[in-house]
Every structure is written in structure tokens, then in C-alpha cells.
Amino acid sequence: MDNIVGKKSSLSWAVNISVTVLVILWLIPTIGLLVSSFRTADQISTSGWWKAFNSNEQNIIVRTANPQTQKIIDGKYVIEGMLFSSEKEMTISVWGVSSRAIDGYIPGETAKLTKGGEITLREDGHYRMINENPFTGSRGMRVFVTAPMAPEFTLDNYRKVLFDPKNVDGMGKAFLSTLTVAIPATIIPILIAAFAAYALAWMQFPGRALLVAFVVGLLVVPLQMALIPLLKLHMHIGIGKGFLGVWLAHTGFGLPLAIYLLRNYMIGLPKDIIENARIDGASDFKIFMKLILPLSFPALAAFSIFQFLWTWNDLLVAKVFLIDSSGQTEVMTSKLVELLGSRGGNWEILATSAFVSIVVPLIVFFTLQKYLVRGLLTGSIK
Amino acid sequence: MQPIIQGLLMISASVVFCLGYYYLSNWLLDNIFLPAHGKNINRNISLANQIRPWLFLFPALFALLVYLAYPVLETLRLSLTERHAYGDEWVGLANYAQMFNDQKFWEAFRNNISWLVIVPAISTGFGLLAAHLTDRIGWGNAAKSIIFMPMAISFVGASVIWKLVYDARPVDQDQIGLINALYLFFGGDAPQTWITMSLWNNLFLMIVLIWIQTGFAMVILAAALRSIPEETIEAAIIDGSNPWQLFFRIKVPQIKGTILVVWTTITITVLKVFDIVYAMTNGHWDTQVLANYMFDKFFRGNDWGVGSASAIVLMLLVTPILVWNVKNARKEIQ
Numbered sequence: 001m002d003n004i005v006g007k008k009s010s011l012s013w014a015v016n017i018s019v020t021v022l023v024i025l026w027l028i029p030t031i032g033l034l035v036s037s038f039r040t041a042d043q044i045s046t047s048g049w050w051k052a053f054n055s056n057e058q059n060i061i062v063r064t065a066n067p068q069t070q071k072i073i074d075g076k077y078v079i080e081g082m083l084f085s086s087e088k089e090m091t092i093s094v095w096g097v098s099s100r101a102i103d104g105y106i107p108g109e110t111a112k113l114t115k116g117g118e119i120t121l122r123e124d125g126h127y128r129m130i131n132e133n134p135f136t137g138s139r140g141m142r143v144f145v146t147a148p149m150a151p152e153f154t155l156d157n158y159r160k161v162l163f164d165p166k167n168v169d170g171m172g173k174a175f176l177s178t179l180t181v182a183i184p185a186t187i188i189p190i191l192i193a194a195f196a197a198y199a200l201a202w203m204q205f206p207g208r209a210l211l212v213a214f215v216v217g218l219l220v221v222p223l224q225m226a227l228i229p230l231l232k233l234h235m236h237i238g239i240g241k242g243f244l245g246v247w248l249a250h251t252g253f254g255l256p257l258a259i260y261l262l263r264n265y266m267i268g269l270p271k272d273i274i275e276n277a278r279i280d281g282a283s284d285f286k287i288f289m290k291l292i293l294p295l296s297f298p299a300l301a302a303f304s305i306f307q308f309l310w311t312w313n314d315l316l317v318a319k320v321f322l323i324d325s326s327g328q329t330e331v332m333t334s335k336l337v338e339l340l341g342s343r344g345g346n347w348e349i350l351a352t353s354a355f356v357s358i359v360v361p362l363i364v365f366f367t368l369q370k371y372l373v374r375g376l377l378t379g380s381i382k
Numbered sequence: 383m384q385p386i387i388q389g390l391l392m393i394s395a396s397v398v399f400c401l402g403y404y405y406l407s408n409w410l411l412d413n414i415f416l417p418a419h420g421k422n423i424n425r426n427i428s429l430a431n432q433i434r435p436w437l438f439l440f441p442a443l444f445a446l447l448v449y450l451a452y453p454v455l456e457t458l459r460l461s462l463t464e465r466h467a468y469g470d471e472w473v474g475l476a477n478y479a480q481m482f483n484d485q486k487f488w489e490a491f492r493n494n495i496s497w498l499v500i501v502p503a504i505s506t507g508f509g510l511l512a513a514h515l516t517d518r519i520g521w522g523n524a525a526k527s528i529i530f531m532p533m534a535i536s537f538v539g540a541s542v543i544w545k546l547v548y549d550a551r552p553v554d555q556d557q558i559g560l561i562n563a564l565y566l567f568f569g570g571d572a573p574q575t576w577i578t579m580s581l582w583n584n585l586f587l588m589i590v591l592i593w594i595q596t597g598f599a600m601v602i603l604a605a606a607l608r609s610i611p612e613e614t615i616e617a618a619i620i621d622g623s624n625p626w627q628l629f630f631r632i633k634v635p636q637i638k639g640t641i642l643v644v645w646t647t648i649t650i651t652v653l654k655v656f657d658i659v660y661a662m663t664n665g666h667w668d669t670q671v672l673a674n675y676m677f678d679k680f681f682r683g684n685d686w687g688v689g690s691a692s693a694i695v696l697m698l699l700v701t702p703i704l705v706w707n708v709k710n711a712r713k714e715i716q
Contacts, residue, residue, distance in 0.1 A: 015515050016519055184389050218451070333536055
């Protein structure tokens with residue numbers, strides 16, 4: 001709008017930079033987790049995720065072949081071999097023979113061994129140990145090697161978290177539980193709310209304004225108010241803890257927003273169409289099914305997205321109404337909290353599990369963003 | 383697999399049940415109880431039209447009453463009683479007295495207040511800034527998408543994301559948390575465990591919620607900014623106002639109403655904040671908040687009286703917004 005008067009804002013570069021900074025700030029935490037989920041436990045704990053794309057120095061400890069393989073060449077005892085398996089190509093930058101000086105030598109140099117003899121190590125991992133007396137002991141000698149590693153990413157974490165049946169911390173089952181909670185808990189309230197919203201928007205009856213105000217009031221009632229009484233009620237009438245209970249709870253808690261959003265949308269539909277249909281003799285039920293529902297599709301879509309995101313991401317309602325001591329019905333959010341406690345340092349597990357749980361909402365978000373934004377606007381600007 | 387089948391059954395059953403209910407009840411009303419023919423046709427039609435709205439409303443109203451209205455009253459009652467094996471005993475305000483003597487409650491209350499002051503203010507501020515800036519550049523919509531994205535991430539997921547950002551390793555190791563890496567890079571002497579740093583850690587938890595809520599504020603404020611009539615802006619530019627004046631004197635006053643709505647909506651979210659604290663610190667290191675305090679009393683302490691009392695405190699904090707919303711809604715209907 002600044003170019004109305006014919007000049008482009010001279011601050012445009014500043015705006016671009018500021019937005020870039022904001023975007024980076026907002027994106028970086030998530031990127032960090034995503035990158036971490038593709039790294040091995042070793043990589044995560046030895047370097048920050050932002051270094052994942054550099055080839056970074058890695059310190060590894062390898063053993064030479066054991067003394068039984070020694071040969072006698074020219075009256076000296078010799079062990080020869082490669083430190084690395086052939087498929088891994090590494091170039092050693094420095095190395096050492098004691099943990100106190102792991103960078104004592106460069107490739108090609110020869111190190112004296114404390115137990116007698118000496119070792120020469122080449123850049124590609126080929127080594128040669130020579131000794132006047134036989135090498136002793138049952139195991140090979142430790143060599144400390146520092147080598148730059150090419151950036152390396154793995155899908156193993158996902159395999160382990162999703163598909164490993166032996167992994168008790170796996171997310172596979174919790175994923176299904178979350179799905180089982182979210183879908184019915186999204187569909188049921190829409191049905192109920194749509195009819196109520198139609199009545200509140202287009203039917204004349206005494207007390208309508210009061211009911212709308214009632215719904216608006218319930219919109220902000222904290223969930224915390226409902227937990228104890230409803231759990232008591234569920235226990236009393238025999239629903240207990242389980243999927244049925246959590247579906248009903250989500251339905252009840254989602255209704256005020258559903259009714260409010262849908263009513264606000266429906267009341268904006270053109271009055272003529274509905275009046276004409278009435279004059280033509282269509283019943284309210286017919287008007288609702290044939291006219292209002294199809295026309296309200298954007299609002300229905302918006303609420304479905306809200307409710308789906310909310311039920312998928314919910315922790316509190318699931319903890320109170322669903323998860324019992326058997327642990328069979330645990331949802332992903334609750335599993336994640338558990339992992340934060342028990343596997344707090346295992347970032348490869350945590351990052352991967354977290355990503356498994358947020359990937360579905362992210363897909364929903366990016367594909368249906370248009371409806372979400374429209375829904376937010378119907379809900380808030382009035 | 384069984385719960386999934388149960389879920390599919392539940393979906394179809396509820397769809398069939400709902401549609402069946404609405405269809406049948408309408409049919410019964412029109413054809414059996416008050417048929418639109420015969421000698422009472424006029425009386426029947428008008429009576430049917432008075433009853434019909436309630437048929438449409440009944441399931442929703444029933445659910446609202448059972449799942450939201452009744453619990454409010456029941457929680458109030460529970461907060462005034464003590465649970466015993468032989469039944470509930472009326473104890474008056476004893477639960478409240480016990481709660482007000484609890485250090486942890488006041489810690490939670492204080493923290494909630496600071497959350498209430500800081501999070502809505504910064505989220506709305508950042509949201510306004512982002513809305514204003516992204517409206518003026520070519521790739522604004524892509525930028526908006528990214529700032530809006532955390533909205534889709536669960537509070538628990540966000541807690542994991544930020545816990546990695548705040549992670550601290552011993553001083554002799556490479557830092558894997560971004561903040562500590564930056565802190566050391568800019569001359570900090572030793573890595574800090576930000577999550578356990580009393581008082582400040584509250585701020586670090588708030589950042590998680592600000593990160594989530596800014597996108598919401600931005601989306602709504604961007605729409606409001608776009609709906610400002612161009613004439614007012616043109617007039618201001620012709621009168622020679624600079625960009626700052628244009629923004630703060632012309633644009634912001636015109637979207638004051640929307641800013642207020644965004645502010646209160648975030649306030650309500652903040653009041654109920656539970657997951658972030660539960661996942662990141664569980665109320666340790668002076669980060670308790672009311673919602674988590676309540677959960678603690680309810681589930682770990684098994685103390686329904688004090689748990690309910692703290693829920694009532696939350697309700698009282700929400701009440702001014704509730705009243706304001708209801709007033710606005712009524713004004714709008716008339």
C-alpha cells in the first residue's frame with residue numbers, strides 16, 4: 001500500500017531481512033529435531049545437529065588383530081592388517097596408542113609400544129606392528145584414531161521406533177491409539193453441532209439469543225473444571241476409562257466451538273435461498289440436508305481440522321479418560337512425556353518419536369491450511 | 383487392531399444414530415403427532431414449528447449440559463466437601479483454607495500471573511509485527527505458513543523440540559543444545575541448565591507457548607490489517623505521515639478490537655497451560671502452574687477437595703473474559 005503514492009518503500013530490504021530472521025527463528029527448533037531424528041545416537045551426543053552436514057572429526061577406538069595372527073618375518077614378529085572394514089572408507093588425520101595422547105602421531109609415523117615393539121599406521125588404516133619378542137595377550141592392541149567422517153544420515157531410528165516389535169518404547173501402538181481417539185472424536189461433534197447451529201442460526205424460537213450466549217459462555221470454561229465430575233460420572237455409569245469415554249469427553253468439550261463456528265458461518269449464508277426453499281415447501285430437515293450442509297462445507301472443514309488437531313495433540317483428556325494402568329491404550333503424547341522422563345538423554349529415540357507424533361498434524365496443516373485460516377477468522381473476528 | 387474396529391463401528395453407529403434421530407423425530411412430528419392435514423392443520427403446523435428447533439438442539443444441549451454445565455456445579459460442590467470412605471462430608475471452605483496455606487499453590491498462582499502478563503503480550507506483539515511485515519513482501523504467504531506452523535504441533539511435541547534447544551552437556555563435551563552452544567560461542571564460561579534455573583526457567587517455558595501462539599495472532603491480525611479501508615491510509619500518506627505514524631496512529635487504532643480478541647483468546651489458552659509444564663519440568667524448580675497443580679492434587683495426591691478448589695480458582699480467573707464475551711455476543715445478536 002505504500003506504493004500508492006508512487007514510490008516503493010526504501011525500507012523493503014529491511015523488511016525482507018526482518019521477516020527472514022523471524023522465519024529462521026521459528027523454523028530452527030523444529031529443523032533441529034528433524035535432523036536429529038536421522039542421526040545415530042553417537043552422532044547426536046558428540047556434536048550439535050547443526051554440524052550434521054559438515055564432515056566432522058570423529059574419534060574412534062579400534063583394535064588390531066590379536067597376537068595369534070603374528071608371523072615371523074626376518075626373525076621379527078609382525079602383525080599386519082587393516083583397522084577398518086573395507087566398505088568404510090576413512091582417511092586418518094591423527095592417531096595415538098594411549099588414551100592420554102590420542103593425537104600423538106600423524107599417519108606414516110611409527111609409535112613405540114609400552115609393552116615393547118612398535119607400530120606404523122598409514123592414512124588408509126593399514127598398520128604394521130613389529131617386535132623383537134613375540135606379542136602376548138589374548139586381544140589386539142587398542143589404537144585411537146581420529147578421522148573426518150562424511151555426513152551420514154540413517155533411517156534406523158524410525159525403523160526402531162515404528163516397526164521393531166521388541167522395542168517396548170515403540171510408537172507403533174500409540175500411533176494407532178491416537179488415530180483411534182482422533183477420528184471419531186472429530187466426526188461425532190460435527191454431526192451434533194451442525195443441527196444445533198442450524199437451529200440457532202435460521203429457526204425462530206423463544207430463548208434463542210439466550211442459548212447463543214450460553215454457548216459463548218461455555219466456550220471459555222476451562223477443561224479442568226470437567227475432569228473430576230466427568231470421570232466420576234463415567235465410572236458411575238459403567239463407561240470407565242477407555243475409548244468410549246474419551247470420545248464422549250472430546251465431543252462434549254468440542255461442541256461449544258463447533259456450534260459457535262458453524263452458527264457464525266451459517267448465519268452469513270444468503271437469506272433468499274433459504275426463504276425461497278421454505279416458500280417452495282421444503283421442510284427444515286430438507287433445507288438443512290440439501291442446502292445448508294453443502295453450503296457450509298468450508299466451516300465444517302475448518303472445525304474438523306481444529307478438532308482433529310486438538311484431539312490428536314491432546315494429553316490431558318487422554319490421561320484422564322482413556323489411559324488406564326494396563327498401558328494398552330496409551331496415546332503418543334503421553335508416551336512422549338514418559339520417554340522424556342525415562343529416556344531423557346536418548347535424543348535419537350526422543351526426536352524420532354516426537355517427529356512421528358507431529359508429522360500427521362503437520363501434513364494436515366500444510367494441505368488444509370486454507371480452511372484452517374478461514375475457520376480462525378470466522379471464529380474470532382465478529 | 384481391536385480399538386480401531388471399535389472406532390470404525392463407533393463412527394458408523396454415531397452417524398447412523400444421529401441422522402436417524404433427526405430424521406425420525408422430524409418425521410414423527412410431522413406425520414404422527416402433529417400431522418399437517420386434518421382439521422387442526424393450522425394449529426398443528428404452528429405447534430410443530432415451535433417444537434422443531436428443540437429437536438434439532440436436543441443432542442447438543444444435552445451434551446453441553448452433561449459435559450460442561452453440570453461439571454462446573456459439581457466441581458463447586460466437590461470443592462466444598464471432603465471425600466471419605468463412608469461418603470462426602472460438607473467441610474465448607476476448609477479445602478480453600480488448606481490450599482491457601484500451601485506454598486506450592488502460591489507459587490503456581492504467581493507463575494500463572496506472570497504467564498498471563500507475558501505470553502499474550504509478546505505473542506500478540508510478535509503476531510502484529512509478523513502480520514505487518516509479511517503483508518509487504520512477495521514471499522509473505524510462505525513466511526506466514528512457517529510462522530503459523532507450530533500451531534499444528536502438540537504442546538508435548540513442542541516441549542520435546544525446545545528441550546533439545548535448551549539441552550545442556552558437561553563443559554568438556556560438545557554442546558548439542560543450540561542455546562548453550564550460542565552461549566559458549568558468545569563468551570559464556572560454562573553451559574547452563576536453563577530448565578532448572580529458578581525464575582528464568584519460567585521464561586524459557588513461556589517461550590514455547592509464545593512460539594506456538596504467535597502464528598495464531600499473526601493470521602488474525604493480518605486479516606484485520608487487510609480490512610482497513612484504504613482511504614484512511616491514503617489520506618495519512620498524503621498528509622505526510624511516516625511509516626511509524628502510519629502503523630501506530632492509523633492502522634493499530636483501527637484494529638484495536640481484533641487485537642483485544644486475540645489477546646483474550648491467548649489469555650484463555652495461557653490460563654489452561656498444562657502440557658508444557660507437565661512435560662518439561664512437571665512443576666519442579668519453581669515452575670508450577672495452576673493447571674498442573676490441580677492435576678497433581680487430583681491424580682497424585684488423590685485429593686479431590688483441593689483439586690476442585692484449584693479448578694474453581696481457574697474458573698474465577700476466566701470469568702471476567704466469559705462475562706465480556708457473553709455481553710459482546712448478546713450485543714451482536716440484538
